[in-house]
Structures are given as structure tokens and as C-alpha cells.
Amino acid sequence: MKAAKRLTALAACLLAFTMLCTGCSTITSALGNIFQPHYETLEECFADPEIKAQVDAEVAASMAENEMMDAYANAEARAEGNVLIYDYTYANTVTWADESERRMWNNTFLEELEAGRSQFDAVAANIAEMYALEGVTVRLVYRNPDGTELMSYDYANPPAPVYYASVEECMADPAVAQRFVDEFGFEEFTGVASGEGNTLVYALTFMVPFVDATYSAQDAAVDLAAYCEENSGAFTVDFEELRAVVDADPLQIRYDFYDYDGTQLYSHLFTDTSGSVTSESAFSAPAATPAPAAAMTLEDYLANEDIARSVQDELNALVDDDFSIAFTAEGNTAIFAYTFSDSYDFSDEQVRAAAAEELAAGVELQRATFETMVDQLQSQLQLADVSIRIIYLAADGTEIYTADFQ
Secondary structure, three states, rough: OOOOOHHHHHHHHHHHHHHHOOOOOHHHHHHHHHHOOOOHHHHHHHOHHHHHHHHHHHHHHHHHHOOOOOOEEEEEEEEEEOEEEEEEEOOOOOHHHHHHHHHHHHHHHHHHHHHHHHHHEEEEEEHHHHHHHOOOEEEEEEEEEOOOOOOOEEEEOOOOOEEEOOHHHOOHHHHHHHHHHHHHOOEEEEEEEEEOEEEEEEEEEEOOOOOOOOOOOOHHHHHHHHHHHHHHHHHHHHHHHHHHOOOOEEEEEEEEEEEEEEEOOEEEEEEOOOOOEEEEOOOOOOOOOOOOOOHOOOHHHHOOHHHHHHHHHHHEEEEEEEEEEEEEEOOOOEEEEEEOOOOOOOOOHHHHHHHHHHHHHHHHHHHHHHHHHHHHHHHHHOOOOEEEEEEEEEOOOOOEEEEEOO
């Protein structure tokens, strides 16, 4: 399931911002100690090397006192006219996977910066009153380590959030839709995310048949409804990002469940209205009989690219420099082809014969394991007459040894 929060980088930024607010009074105090009434602007004041050095020292002290050095590689206070600018450079690069994630960072950060307005307004007011200056304002600037500006927040003229007009517009970006699926981590399904108006739609297809002769579509609908209710916390976490990037209310997330053959089994709808989430069934299961298990073969299952890729990935984790493994199927026969690397020379017929004898002995020791795999495939996938074929090949494709297990 998707992690509860995707905002790790943002959380660090906001924590640093919170500590920044606590240090404002220190810098204001420093200005009060060194400011002279004859300076007509903050910029003129900061042009005095002695004053600038003292301000820089106070900024550094404030950073250290509030434990902000881990968040920022550099920080300085400067001025343009009567604008006091706090310029911060992050220690670590802030990046986004796609446009929606960038907008979420931007809009959430804007909200937090606005929440700190009272403290920065107080800084500006104190300076203006103490030194008879007019129009004193504060601007916060945040940069990546390479100097690229990420955010410039002027309290006199703050930037507006950047929203999508709808969930559909947001999910029209393939990178965004794929990230939503990847972050959720559906283990039993292949998933596709899309948008319909202001509804985020997940189409979830079981990777193996869910309904069978002993488990009806009605049974599936009841269990999937309970599944959605029990996991409502995980199933509604996307509202966090949608609220940050889509300017609409209410927002919805719908989960459409499909059996392996494409038959829709159930649909569940979550609605977020101004932060209040409700849950309801959105589908009535048809009174349909399940497709017979005999209609499917192991080869049919592997025609599903997600299933084939998942199995191959697990096999790839087992290989080393000596051999590779390829997994295919013909009908209900699972075929594991082991290909030796070219560091093994099987060109000599006697060498091949000796190798085949050793391989046969080794495979025979694993007979119980392979026969158990046959039983599991037949039981879990509801297949009949499953068999396993083990093939050992030389690097040039020459067959060395083959064994079949029924």
C-alpha cells in the first residue's frame, strides 16, 4: 500500500521554515542594535560593511541555535529598497517526479508560508516604527544547491497557488497517473489510474481468477466492499495530494474491481467534501456465473505482461554469472530454461554427456520441490494437467538436459 505521506522532502522544508520563524526576532534585534536613523532604506543600511557583517553573524547564530544547518547549506539576509530578504539555499536538492508533485510542493509550502505571516509582519512593523521607514516588507527566497530558485514569497504580494481545473486534467499526464499506481503498490492487481471530472478512478484487475465454481460474483462483491471499508485509510490517502493540486469540491476516488477475464466485480466510491470523507458502494454485482476454469491455461496467464514480468523479475534475482533463467509456458506446461554462460564450454560431446548426467542427478534431488510446484499451480490457478519442464542449455543454445514433472 501507498505510504501515508509522500511529502518527505516537503516536511523537511516546512520544519526548517518553522525554525526560521523562531529566529526572526533575533535578526530584528540585531538590526535594532546597529541601525542608525540616518539610513533612509534597508538597502542603504546593508551597504555598510560593518552592519552587514554583524547581520550575517546574527543570521548564522540563529541558524545554529534553531538547528537549521542540516536543512540549509547557506542562509543570508539582504535588502532591496525597504524589502528585507531572507535567502535560503537547501543542503539537498528538492526534486519532483512530475508536475502534480511539483504543484503539491508549491501549494502546500505557500500555505505554510502564509501561516507564518504574522511573525514576518511583526518584523517589518518593528523595523519601520523603530527607524521611521515606510513600506518595509519581508520576502523569503528558497533555492536548490545549484542556485535555482524554488520559491520567492513576498508578503506584500504573495504568489497564488497553481491548481488543476479538475482531477481529470491532473490525471491526463501519464507520468502522474503511473506514479499514483506505483505509489499505491497494488500487490494482487494490475492497476490503471485515470480521471473522470473530479473523480480519481482506479481500475484494478485481479492477476489470477477471483471468482470460481465455489465463489460467486455476489460473494466477491460482499468481500470487496468489506475490504474497501477496512482499508479506507489507505484507499483515501490520495485526497491529500488532490486537495493540494485541484481547486474543486467535492473530490472523489473510485475503485473499480475486475476479475482476471475483465468481468467487473465491484466498485467503491469515497467522497471528500471539504475534508469530510464518506464511503459507499457504487456497483451491484450481476447474477452471472463464473467463467469455467478450463477456459484458461498457464500460457494464457503469462500472456498478461504484468504477471510474466513479476515472475521473471523473481527469477532474475536468483541468477548469477554462471547462468540465466527464462520462464515461459506452452499450454499448461511451465518451462524453466537455464542457459549457461559462455565461460562453460560444452562443445565436446563427452563433456555434454557428463554434464547431463550430473544435472539429471541434481534435478532428481529436487523432484519433490517441482512436484509441489505442480500441485500449487493446479490448486491456486484452478488448472488441470499442469507439468513443469526443466531445460539446461549451453550458451549457443545447444540442449544439454531436459526433465519433465507431472
